[in-house]
Amino acid sequence: MYVVCVHVHVLPEHREAFLEASCENARHTVQEPGNLRFDVLQQADDPNRFLLYEVYRDEAGMNAHK
Secondary structure (H helix, E strand, O other): OEEEEEEEEOOHHHHHHHHHHHHHHHHHHOOOOOEEEEEEEEOOOOOOEEEEEEEEOOHHHHHHHO
């Protein structure tokens, strides 16, 4: 299993666009054969900070997503 954690700090004026694009990416990624999970998490005390949490069955699945 491969886990990718991406920490992102977004400018406030781009937050909504980032969130929409990230959620759309997650919806498509979870349909990929090697993906097990893709979460878009928004920090509670700073709405401009996000964590993208991706889980892949194996290295091949992770590389196929890239």
